[in-house]
Amino acid sequence: MALVAGVDFGTLSVRVSIVDSERGLLASAIAEYPLHRKREDPDFATQSHKDHMPALAQAMRQAVQSAGVSGLGIQSIALDTTGSSVVPVGEGLQPIDDYYLWCDHRAKVEAAQITELARLEKLQAIEWCGGVYSSEWGFAKLLHWLRHNPEKRSQFVSAFEHCDMVAATLCGVTEAHKAKRSVCAMGHKWMWNAALGGLPPESFLAKVDPLLAGVREKLAGEYATSDKIAGTLSPYWAGKLGLRTGIPIPVGAFDAHWDAIGAGAKPCDVVNVVGTSTCIIAYAPKAELIPGVCGVVPGSVHPHFTGIEAGLSATGDIFGAIASRANTTVEQLSEGLTKYRAGQTGLLRMTWDNGDRTVLVNPNLGGITLGWNLQHTAQDELFAAIEGTAFHTRVILDRMSEHGAPTHRVINGGGIPQSNPALNQIYANVLGRPVLVPSSKVTGLGSAIFAFLAAGTFPNIEEAQRRVCPAHTVYEPQPQTQATYSDLYELYRKIYFEFGVPSAPFGGVLPKLIQIARGS
Numbered sequence: 001m002a003l004v005a006g007v008d009f010g011t012l013s014v015r016v017s018i019v020d021s022e023r024g025l026l027a028s029a030i031a032e033y034p035l036h037r038k039r040e041d042p043d044f045a046t047q048s049h050k051d052h053m054p055a056l057a058q059a060m061r062q063a064v065q066s067a068g069v070s071g072l073g074i075q076s077i078a079l080d081t082t083g084s085s086v087v088p089v090g091e092g093l094q095p096i097d098d099y100y101l102w103c104d105h106r107a108k109v110e111a112a113q114i115t116e117l118a119r120l121e122k123l124q125a126i127e128w129c130g131g132v133y134s135s136e137w138g139f140a141k142l143l144h145w146l147r148h149n150p151e152k153r154s155q156f157v158s159a160f161e162h163c164d165m166v167a168a169t170l171c172g173v174t175e176a177h178k179a180k181r182s183v184c185a186m187g188h189k190w191m192w193n194a195a196l197g198g199l200p201p202e203s204f205l206a207k208v209d210p211l212l213a214g215v216r217e218k219l220a221g222e223y224a225t226s227d228k229i230a231g232t233l234s235p236y237w238a239g240k241l242g243l244r245t246g247i248p249i250p251v252g253a254f255d256a257h258w259d260a261i262g263a264g265a266k267p268c269d270v271v272n273v274v275g276t277s278t279c280i281i282a283y284a285p286k287a288e289l290i291p292g293v294c295g296v297v298p299g300s301v302h303p304h305f306t307g308i309e310a311g312l313s314a315t316g317d318i319f320g321a322i323a324s325r326a327n328t329t330v331e332q333l334s335e336g337l338t339k340y341r342a343g344q345t346g347l348l349r350m351t352w353d354n355g356d357r358t359v360l361v362n363p364n365l366g367g368i369t370l371g372w373n374l375q376h377t378a379q380d381e382l383f384a385a386i387e388g389t390a391f392h393t394r395v396i397l398d399r400m401s402e403h404g405a406p407t408h409r410v411i412n413g414g415g416i417p418q419s420n421p422a423l424n425q426i427y428a429n430v431l432g433r434p435v436l437v438p439s440s441k442v443t444g445l446g447s448a449i450f451a452f453l454a455a456g457t458f459p460n461i462e463e464a465q466r467r468v469c470p471a472h473t474v475y476e477p478q479p480q481t482q483a484t485y486s487d488l489y490e491l492y493r494k495i496y497f498e499f500g501v502p503s504a505p506f507g508g509v510l511p512k513l514i515q516i517a518r519g520s
Contacts, residue, residue, distance in 0.1 A: 002457040003073050005060065005243070006262075006447030008255050009052065009081040009162060011035060011103070011276055016059040017444035018067040018074070021457050024468050026069065028444065029062035031055035036098065043105040043135075046098035049087060052162075053169065053240075060241045071242035076249070077170070077233065078226075078451035080444075081162035083254040084189035086141045089165070090155040092174045097152065099162060100141040103277070103313075105355065107140035108363050110147075110209075114139060117208055118200075125191035125200050130292045132361035136313075138190040139205070139212070146211040153211075158218045161185035163252030164230075170249055171231030180222045180230045184253035187297030188309050192223060194298070224251045225303040226258075226450050250454040256281050257301045257309070258446030261461060263413040263438050264469040267305065270397060270407045272427070274414040276320075277354070278312040278389065280396055288404040292359030293396070302461060308405055310396045314354035315389050316416050318367070319382060321353065326378035333382045337422035342387075342429060342481040343488055345380040347371045349388035350495060352510070359399050360500045364511040368499065386423050390430035391492040397431065411436045411472070415443070421475075429481040430489070436472035445469065 002021040013032040033051035038044040064071045082102040114133040118126035158176035168179035186192035205212040238245040256279030260271035273279040283305040300307030348370045355363035428435040449464040458464040
């Protein structure tokens with residue numbers, strides 16, 4: 001028997017799960033921290049390292065207490081986080097500013113400049129992240145920070161993804177070059193590619209903006225997959241967490257990537273981590289470029305396979321906004337959705353409320369709902385929005401299949417699917433594939449699996465999954481829906497590309513609306 005702690009830093013809270021190698025999940029605890037937004041700037045989203053770390057200590061002690069075990073018996077701790085969530089640091093690995101959270105989109109200009117130059121210079125690395133660099137990713141966010149904080153530039157030593165920063169902090173690392181960096185985080189968000197020599201060349205970065213000159217060296221260090229050890233728990237943080245000094249901490253990763261492992265994913269599975277947004281994760285034996293897909297990175301999900309990441313920029317956030325406008329809750333609006341038939345509402349909902357992450361990688365879009373009449377309700381819109389997120393997911397899975405990553409099963413992970421059976425059935429019907437939903441929460445379970453590997457409890461991921469992953473509830477496609485959803489999908493694809501591609505007939509409409517609204 002072995003005990004480990006799996007940690008998941010989410011958008012609004014950190015969850016700590018205490019997992020036993022024989023009995024499975026014993027207990028979890030959550031501690032919240034603030035998300036800083038600005039009404040006048042909807043692209044702004046930050047969080048503080050000083051809020052994250054006390055929340056981790058609080059959740060850890062609560063989880064250990066709830067599990068009825070001694071913290072001194074925990075043999076390893078592993079941590080996943082949101083991403084790309086970027087923090088600039090100074091001497092001693094001290095944060096100079098708050099994190100640019102994953103959902104911070106202020107760096108649109110910087111991302112476009114990186115994309116433009118990468119295409120002009122035929123930078124190979126850009127092709128491995130879908131051909132378009134995103135405002136959600138590391139170099140764009142760092143450049144935005146450097147441009148807008150001239151008074152702090154002299155303090156800048158390096159920048160870290162959240163998963164690497166928290167691991168280094170817990171291990172007591174105080175020098176940037178000694179902190180190990182996650183292949184998952186740096187491969188998907190910073191164009192790091194071992195086969196291409198690591199990060200993009202210094203000459204390229206300096207040409208994007210002279211402010212990036214020297215940054216490549218500042219990001220130097222050991223890049224590793226999550227079967228490697230980042231370090232051991234320092235005495236200081238052992239005291240804060242109530243754990244034993246010296247236990248191993250593996251190299252971290254992004255939450256969705258480890259959630260896929262915790263959900264029991266195998267090759268040719270796709271995991272939809274459905275929460276405020278959707279992260280779509282798969283892993284395949286062989287690397288192949290997939291245009292418009294956020295990242296194709298060897299070792300990012302499973303150390304011995306090639307990880308594939310895609311996603312929707314908003315899912316639960318859209319459902320929540322629909323409910324909020326109707327002065328109700330998603331739970332209340334969801335009651336009765338199972339009685340709707342495919343296409344019943346007559347609405348077609350483009351779920352671009354927070355832009356398009358995959359496959360267009362276009363942040364300058366907005367939601368569209370077609371087919372309104374005077375009798376439609378908020379519940380009708382919610383049903384159409386669920387269909388819309390499923391259609392968008394189908395666009396992504398089609399693109400992956402076209403480029404050597406077929407999907408046999410879909411696993412709906414994250415928080416929403418376990419409480420919304422209507423969503424799971426709609427997804428099965430729209431995608432035309434079985435949809436599997438874990439019978440219990442898997443948030444933090446992927447972290448626990450990598451903690452078990454670090455502790456030497458299991459020989460490999462597959463054995464750990466067999467022992468600790470929950471069973472699945474299976475939703476099969478309903479034959480009577482297939483013709484309707486085939487017709488609706490063709491309409492969705494037509495609108496998707498004609499409104500979403502800037503050069504298409506209606507490609508300028510949504511960006512112009514955003515420009516007008518901002519008064520620019």
